[in-house]
Amino acid sequence: MIVLEIQELAIGYKSARRPVHVVADDISVTLKTGELVCLLGPNGAGKSTLMRTLAGMQPPLSGQVHLMGKPLEDLNPNELARRLAIVLTERVEAGHLSAYELVALGRYPYTDWSGRLTETDESVVRWAIEMVGAKPLVQRLVSELSDGERQKVMVARALAQEPDLILLDEPTAFLDLPRRVEMMQTLRKLARETGRAVLLSSHDLDLALRSADKLWLLSSKGKLQVGAPEDLILSGAFEAVFQSEGVEFDRTTGTFRVHTHHAGQIILNGEGLRLVWTRRALEREGFQVVEDDSSLPCIEILETGWRLIQAGQPENFSSLYELIAALRKIDLLARV
Amino acid sequence: MIPTAPKKREATIMDTSLSRINLQTHEHTWPQTGMRGALLIILLAGLVAVFLLNIATGSVDIPLNNIVKILLGGEADKAIWETIVVKFRLPKAVTAMLAGAGLSVAGLQMQTLFRNPLADPFVLGISSGASLGVALVVMSAGTVGATLIAELGLLGNFTTAAAASLGALLVLVVVLFVARKVESSVTLLIVGLMFGYTTGAAVSLLMYFSITERIQAYINWTFGSFDGVTWEQMRVFAPLILLGMTLAYVQTKPLNALLLGEAYARSMGVNIQRTRLLIIMSTALLAGTITAFCGPIGFIGVAVPHLCRSLFSTSDHRTLIPATLMMGAGLALGADLIAQMPGSQVVLPLNAVMALLGAPIVTWVILRQRNLKMAFAR
Numbered sequence: 001m002i003v004l005e006i007q008e009l010a011i012g013y014k015s016a017r018r019p020v021h022v023v024a025d026d027i028s029v030t031l032k033t034g035e036l037v038c039l040l041g042p043n044g045a046g047k048s049t050l051m052r053t054l055a056g057m058q059p060p061l062s063g064q065v066h067l068m069g070k071p072l073e074d075l076n077p078n079e080l081a082r083r084l085a086i087v088l089t090e091r092v093e094a095g096h097l098s099a100y101e102l103v104a105l106g107r108y109p110y111t112d113w114s115g116r117l118t119e120t121d122e123s124v125v126r127w128a129i130e131m132v133g134a135k136p137l138v139q140r141l142v143s144e145l146s147d148g149e150r151q152k153v154m155v156a157r158a159l160a161q162e163p164d165l166i167l168l169d170e171p172t173a174f175l176d177l178p179r180r181v182e183m184m185q186t187l188r189k190l191a192r193e194t195g196r197a198v199l200l201s202s203h204d205l206d207l208a209l210r211s212a213d214k215l216w217l218l219s220s221k222g223k224l225q226v227g228a229p230e231d232l233i234l235s236g237a238f239e240a241v242f243q244s245e246g247v248e249f250d251r252t253t254g255t256f257r258v259h260t261h262h263a264g265q266i267i268l269n270g271e272g273l274r275l276v277w278t279r280r281a282l283e284r285e286g287f288q289v290v291e292d293d294s295s296l297p298c299i300e301i302l303e304t305g306w307r308l309i310q311a312g313q314p315e316n317f318s319s320l321y322e323l324i325a326a327l328r329k330i331d332l333l334a335r336v
Numbered sequence: 337m338i339p340t341a342p343k344k345r346e347a348t349i350m351d352t353s354l355s356r357i358n359l360q361t362h363e364h365t366w367p368q369t370g371m372r373g374a375l376l377i378i379l380l381a382g383l384v385a386v387f388l389l390n391i392a393t394g395s396v397d398i399p400l401n402n403i404v405k406i407l408l409g410g411e412a413d414k415a416i417w418e419t420i421v422v423k424f425r426l427p428k429a430v431t432a433m434l435a436g437a438g439l440s441v442a443g444l445q446m447q448t449l450f451r452n453p454l455a456d457p458f459v460l461g462i463s464s465g466a467s468l469g470v471a472l473v474v475m476s477a478g479t480v481g482a483t484l485i486a487e488l489g490l491l492g493n494f495t496t497a498a499a500a501s502l503g504a505l506l507v508l509v510v511v512l513f514v515a516r517k518v519e520s521s522v523t524l525l526i527v528g529l530m531f532g533y534t535t536g537a538a539v540s541l542l543m544y545f546s547i548t549e550r551i552q553a554y555i556n557w558t559f560g561s562f563d564g565v566t567w568e569q570m571r572v573f574a575p576l577i578l579l580g581m582t583l584a585y586v587q588t589k590p591l592n593a594l595l596l597g598e599a600y601a602r603s604m605g606v607n608i609q610r611t612r613l614l615i616i617m618s619t620a621l622l623a624g625t626i627t628a629f630c631g632p633i634g635f636i637g638v639a640v641p642h643l644c645r646s647l648f649s650t651s652d653h654r655t656l657i658p659a660t661l662m663m664g665a666g667l668a669l670g671a672d673l674i675a676q677m678p679g680s681q682v683v684l685p686l687n688a689v690m691a692l693l694g695a696p697i698v699t700w701v702i703l704r705q706r707n708l709k710m711a712f713a714r
Contacts, residue, residue: 114589122366
């Protein structure tokens with residue numbers, strides 16, 4: 001089922017005194033139930049503006065956004081809150097509020113004027129908490145939670161709103177790697193099991209490539225490209241959006257590399273895991289690893305170490321650190 | 337959509353009986369939400385006690401059983417006691433309760449709206465407006481009138497109240513106008529602060545060009561006092577305060593949502609503009625009216641919300657609003673009791689008494705709670 005339908009949307013800023021500033025335009029895309037979608041794009045491409053526009057916090061310049069078949073601007077605040085929930089990047093400072101009370105606030109659009117929770121409300125709150133695995137946290141004060149725990153609770157709060165769409169603005173920004181992976185897994189599970197659509201903006205390309213069903217790629221020129229992560233890599237779109245000076249995207253591994261071959265070329269012989277990491281070390285140092293060319297220096301991976309053959313002179317090293325240090329000296333000499 | 341029953345999972349995941357017991361006990365640890373009834377009742381009992389004590393003490397001691405008799409409409413042992421209680425002590429006690437409760441709730445609303453622990457009922461500049469109104473009346477109404485000063489002393493109450501109301505109202509209108517214009521509440525906070533500086537400067541100028549007696553009269557007003565409100569004036573005072581409190585009470589739910597900040601509140605369906613206007617109106621009504629009738633009463637508005645948050649360990653306004661009402665009323669009654677120096681003819685300045693005795697107590701409570709929590713956390 002289609003949750004969000006965007007037609008020829010233009011986003012940006014309009015004010016009385018300044019000319020209209022278009023951040024991105026001609027955006028036409030849909031979002032279905034059960035999908036986890038990552039919005040990616042370089043800094044300044046307009047990810048936040050798009051998220052704000054979709055959340056109804058900022059009017060679009062032109063075009064249409066339909067949420068569950070209804071135009072966004074026709075929804076009153078309460079109707080909108082029942083269809084759409086948000087999770088923001090910033091830490092929430094909620095003082096003397098327990099994790100449970102915070103999640104319970106998500107029932108806001110459903111409760112009466114006093115905010116009293118009915119049995120249904122309570123059970124939805126509990127379900128949301130269990131869904132994100134935050135049950136051990138319920139008694140704790142929000143101010144005592146770690147960033148990862150807090151973000152989990154915020155997702156539960158969004159879920160307690162029982163929205164059709166959850167928007168998350170860089171939800172993993174302050175988390176360490178294991179917590180990020182965990183958060184993405186939670187969101188994936190949530191999209192799958194509860195049949196909701198989840199859209200998150202992220203700077204974490206690697207994680208997005210691995211866990212999103214679909215990517216929305218916003219280029220700095222303000223165009224949106226959509227597809228499965230792998231499709232976008234194969235078509236070269238991913239590379240095009242993130243290309244910049246001195247950084248190279250490796251389509252084989254799906255990772256970015258600093259690409260400067262200022263140190264010249266080198267030959268590498270060996271196999272296995274040690275080959276992979278030796279290659280990484282050499283690339284980091286600025287070497288381009290090439291196939292056979294006898295005039296170049298050559299590195300052989302031995303049982304217990306590394307051998308560098310330079311101008312017919314072999315030299316052995318017991319660690320990559322020492323090898324690299326020696327290569328640096330040669331490099332300097334060559335430049336002189 | 338439909339919550340999955342936790343019991344099913346229990347059966348599938350948990351095999352050992354030990355962990356099943358764990359899960360079952362966990363089942364019962366879902367916290368309770370909503371109002372904390374028991375603590376509020378204790379607070380109410382305390383309030384009634386301070387109320388009776390406040391009425392019983394003063395320059396003349398009246399036995400408690402007589403107080404109760406008079407309050408229930410019976411005959412006191414001495415006729416004069418009845419006059420003292422009904423004409424002087426009762427209106428003063430009611431004023432203290434209303435003022436204390438009103439300022440506390442106003443402070444709570446400001447601290448939540450601005451998400452700032454230092455906010456008090458006067459951050460919007462309402463009391464500055466009132467001060468300016470009073471200063472204008474007291475210090476600039478002609479230079480000749482020794483009679484005028486005498487007048488101010490006797491029937492001055494109503495004049496000052498009217499002047500203060502006018503000043504407060506004027507500031508309120510400007511603040512409301514600004515509130516409709518600006519997006520961010522922080523801007524509003526700064527505008528309020530600027531009002532404070534401007535009116536403060538105007539008052540300074542007035543004082544500079546005024547004569548000592550008038551300056552003294554103005555300073556006396558700034559000390560704050562609960563005994564200026566007669567039953568006559570109570571007909572204006574009480575309804576305004578009750579209206580302000582009602583406005584605050586119906587904002588309980590949006591106030592809770594605002595704990596997460598305006599962006600989240602909006603996303604949960606709060607109409608931020610309307611909520612902000614209602615909160616400002618409630619606060620202005622409370623702070624303006626109280627300043628007009630009792631002078632600028634500080635301390636309570638900023639301290640009581642913290643005290644209640646600490647004691648009840650919650651930020652939930654469903655508990656905090658009734659709690660601050662009672663705590664504020666009780667504290668005001670207590671401070672008034674001490675300021676009257678029972679058994680003597682001396683009356684100390686109310687503001688001084690309140691801060692002098694209150695600040696250490698509040699500090700102690702907040703620090704103690706913080707330590708407790710840290711000890712329990714890990």
